[in-house]
Amino acid sequence: MTEFPITDNDGLVQSTCKTDEILRLxxxxxxxxxxxxxxxxEKNRIHREQLAQRLALPHEDxxxxxxxxxxxxxxxxxxADTGLIEYDRQEGxxxxxxxxxxxxxxxxVDPE
Incomplete structure (x- = not known):
């Protein structure tokens, strides 16, 4: 199965993921x-609370x-298990x- 690179802002490969993992996610x-x-x-870093605010904001329910x-x-x-993010559970x-x-x-899949 083909593996695809997961890179940071500098283009350095951090890990890889497979097609099945991408489709499952x-x-x-x-x-x-x-x-x-x-x-x-921006800058590929965010706090869990800020992300939750962004996700909830456009949806009143x-x-x-x-x-x-x-x-x-x-x-x-x-x-995190697939290597797409690093998540510090304690700090959020x-x-x-x-x-x-x-x-x-x-x-x-979701062109919007």
């Missing part, structure tokens, strides 16, 4: 929103605390890495 609509938000973060729980217990651990800080193939699949 993007199968969930909420996680797609998380990935899109992370890809739009969603809460920041609900997103924080989902991020902490579900979405961020899955993204997230560092996002880039995978071009993930971006390509996301654009094809």
């Amino acid at each position: 993007l199968a969930d609509a909420s996680r797609r929103r998380v990935v899109v938000s992370l890809e739009n973060v 969603e809460t920041i605390s609900g997103w924080e729980r989902a991020l902490h217990y579900i979405h961020l651990p899955l993204l 800080t997230i560092r996002h890495y880039h995978c071009e193939r993930l971006s390509d699949v996301l654009a094809a």
Whole structure:
């Protein structure tokens, strides 16, 4: 199976991911929103609370605390397991890495 590089801002390969991992991550609509938000973060660093605010803001029926729980217990651990992010559970800080193939699949699946 083909592996795709996951790189930092300097283009250094941090890890790799496989097609099946990408498809598994993007199968969930909420996680797609998380990935899109992370890809739009300046300097590839954000705090969990700030990310939750960004995700809840445009949707009146969603809460920041609900997103924080989902991020902490579900979405961020899955993204960290694949190497797409570094997540400090204690501090709540997230560092996002880039995978071009993930971006390509996301654009094809959810072009908005």
